[in-house]
Amino acid sequence: MSILVVGSVAFDTVATPAGRAENILGGAATYFALAASYFTEVRVVAVVGEDFPARHEDILKNHGVDTRGIERAKGKTFRWGGQYLDNLNEAKTDFTELNVFEKFQPRIPKEYADTKFLFLANIDPTLQTAVRREMNGVRLTGCDTMNFWIQGTPKELAETLKLVNVLLINDTEVKMLAGEKNLLRASRKVLTMGPQALVIKHGEYGATIFFREGAFGIGKHPFRAPALPIEEVKDPTGAGDSFAGGFMGYIASQGEINREVLKRALFYGGVMGSFAVEQFGTERLQNLTREEIDARFQIFRELTHLE
Amino acid sequence: MSILVVGSVAFDTVATPAGRAENILGGAATYFALAASYFTEVRVVAVVGEDFPARHEDILKNHGVDTRGIERAKGKTFRWGGQYLDNLNEAKTDFTELNVFEKFQPRIPKEYADTKFLFLANIDPTLQTAVRREMNGVRLTGCDTMNFWIQGTPKELAETLKLVNVLLINDTEVKMLAGEKNLLRASRKVLTMGPQALVIKHGEYGATIFFREGAFGIGKHPFRAPALPIEEVKDPTGAGDSFAGGFMGYIASQGEINREVLKRALFYGGVMGSFAVEQFGTERLQNLTREEIDARFQIFRELTHLE
Numbered sequence: 001m002s003i004l005v006v007g008s009v010a011f012d013t014v015a016t017p018a019g020r021a022e023n024i025l026g027g028a029a030t031y032f033a034l035a036a037s038y039f040t041e042v043r044v045v046a047v048v049g050e051d052f053p054a055r056h057e058d059i060l061k062n063h064g065v066d067t068r069g070i071e072r073a074k075g076k077t078f079r080w081g082g083q084y085l086d087n088l089n090e091a092k093t094d095f096t097e098l099n100v101f102e103k104f105q106p107r108i109p110k111e112y113a114d115t116k117f118l119f120l121a122n123i124d125p126t127l128q129t130a131v132r133r134e135m136n137g138v139r140l141t142g143c144d145t146m147n148f149w150i151q152g153t154p155k156e157l158a159e160t161l162k163l164v165n166v167l168l169i170n171d172t173e174v175k176m177l178a179g180e181k182n183l184l185r186a187s188r189k190v191l192t193m194g195p196q197a198l199v200i201k202h203g204e205y206g207a208t209i210f211f212r213e214g215a216f217g218i219g220k221h222p223f224r225a226p227a228l229p230i231e232e233v234k235d236p237t238g239a240g241d242s243f244a245g246g247f248m249g250y251i252a253s254q255g256e257i258n259r260e261v262l263k264r265a266l267f268y269g270g271v272m273g274s275f276a277v278e279q280f281g282t283e284r285l286q287n288l289t290r291e292e293i294d295a296r297f298q299i300f301r302e303l304t305h306l307e
Numbered sequence: 308m309s310i311l312v313v314g315s316v317a318f319d320t321v322a323t324p325a326g327r328a329e330n331i332l333g334g335a336a337t338y339f340a341l342a343a344s345y346f347t348e349v350r351v352v353a354v355v356g357e358d359f360p361a362r363h364e365d366i367l368k369n370h371g372v373d374t375r376g377i378e379r380a381k382g383k384t385f386r387w388g389g390q391y392l393d394n395l396n397e398a399k400t401d402f403t404e405l406n407v408f409e410k411f412q413p414r415i416p417k418e419y420a421d422t423k424f425l426f427l428a429n430i431d432p433t434l435q436t437a438v439r440r441e442m443n444g445v446r447l448t449g450c451d452t453m454n455f456w457i458q459g460t461p462k463e464l465a466e467t468l469k470l471v472n473v474l475l476i477n478d479t480e481v482k483m484l485a486g487e488k489n490l491l492r493a494s495r496k497v498l499t500m501g502p503q504a505l506v507i508k509h510g511e512y513g514a515t516i517f518f519r520e521g522a523f524g525i526g527k528h529p530f531r532a533p534a535l536p537i538e539e540v541k542d543p544t545g546a547g548d549s550f551a552g553g554f555m556g557y558i559a560s561q562g563e564i565n566r567e568v569l570k571r572a573l574f575y576g577g578v579m580g581s582f583a584v585e586q587f588g589t590e591r592l593q594n595l596t597r598e599e600i601d602a603r604f605q606i607f608r609e610l611t612h613l614e
Contacts, residue, residue, distance in 0.1 A: 184536040184537060226513075229490060
């Protein structure tokens with residue numbers, strides 16, 4: 001079944017120990033859409049400026065992504081610059097030029113109205129809530145957020161969280177959101193805020209999914225997927241969004257939501273995140289095959305599988 | 308088969324967010340021996356002072372641990388004080404009184420000469436090398452070390468590493484030992500220094516075992532065991548030594564060394580580490596049953612198991 005992602009499409013300028021890339025295609029919705037496109041039909045709602053070249057949109061279209069929801073506004077596309085020279089696990093932002101993204105008002109094309117799976121990438125929670133309310137026929141909503149909204153707009157974020165099924169954030173964000181240092185207690189607290197499931201991304205250590213009791217009609221025991229030890233992380237940008245794309249894309253492809261599907265989705269999330277960081281920007285995500293993805297899925301499975 | 312551990316037996320004074328404990332039984336060899344005692348017969352070589360009470364030695368004896376190798380020297384027992392008030396993942400040392408441990412010269416009782424499995428806990432690498440040379444009939448030697456020896460006595464440590472089969476250290480120590488920031492490349496480098504297998508302990512994220520190609524006649528693919536998310540870590544002291552005790556103890560109990568045994572051993576290591584931190588000092592390790600251990604092993608297995 002198709003999935004809709006609402007989020008940023010951007011130009012990124014990135015410096016890492018492996019090199020530097022300027023004005024490459026980036027943005028949470030871009031990474032998510034490319035990663036999810038290997039599993040299911042993807043629709044995008046975003047905004048770009050007049051400087052956004054057709055060849056970038058073609059990258060998405062070539063992966064079967066429906067780009068009718070990408071609005072072209074007067075002005076320049078959102079630009080972000082950052083570096084990972086000291087720490088591959090955390091970006092140091094050099095500049096943020098919101099440009100057309102500053103006044104982003106997501107408009108859902110009427111052709112998208114039947115979408116059953118929704119992912120609210122990391123944008124203003126007020127916009128996330130509005131989109132979720134408009135898409136009131138969805139079966140499952142995933143959501144991302146970040147420290148900026150957790151600290152800056154906690155009330156608005158609380159409203160959003162009441163409307164989402166799965167929240168995907170990292171260790172630091174879980175603890176910040178719950179105001180609690182212990183990860184397990186923090187997770188329990190976040191699960192009282194609305195989501196039935198919480199996916200915590202641990203970077204190179206994988207990810208854990210925690211369930212509210214009775215969520216999706218399944219047990220409440222957590223599940224963890226490992227990450228692959230990677231020889232060279234060229235560019236960590238987009239790893240989390242690619243994870244979300246693999247996770248949500250696999251769920252949408254299955255139609256049914258049960259424990260085994262969510263477990264496999266967690267592995268596919270890790271797989272897509274691990275591919276994303278192997279090249280700068282979206283390069284690796286542009287040139288994958290489902291066979292490569294499933295081969296890595298097997299490696300991940302073997303990594304922790306006991307007979 | 309029996310396993311011999313050579314290392315410290317100490318009195319610890321520990322402060323954590325959960326409370327404070329003074330002069331409790333501690334030391335790497337103690338944690339290791341108690342954890343391993345649930346799997347196999349354990350022998351200890353260590354030194355204590357005249358102030359070491361019989362009831363502490365009885366704790367080990369009650370677990371079937373052979374304490375004939377614990378030498379009683381003139382003077383006071385090794386004392387360590389530390390706190391985890393700001394960070395549960397790293398101890399801040401308040402004081403170290405080496406006392407009789409300063410002149411520790413491990414003496415292997417003749418009754419231990421037939422031991423087939425050896426664990427060199429974190430002590431001076433010169434002593435580790437001497438013990439390993441003396442125990443030249445062992446089938447498998449495990450070894451721990453720390454930043455103090457990696458930076459302070461690198462040549463001596465290099466000699467030790469040539470003589471051990473499995474090195475068990477944490478992420479930071481692997482990178483420090485290899486002089487390499489990327490964990491996978493660092494692991495490869497460490498595996499050229501002597502050990503056939505490297506177990507990297509990731510704390511709350513579990514552990515990974517990397518193999519040198521051809522090691523133990525098995526494939527070189529790494530294997531990862533998750534850790535259990537724990538609600539309250541009361542006292543992290545000894546988690547790594549308890550991990551080593553579960554890991555090495557399980558291997559010694561199997562006799563055979565193959566990939567499946569090493570994988571299960573990694574899970575048992577994580578299980579014992581997770582129990583250790585639930586109470587102050589060795590309290591939890593003193594009062595376990597094999598049934599509890601195997602029940603948690605199943606929980607760990609379920610945590611990452613895909614059908």
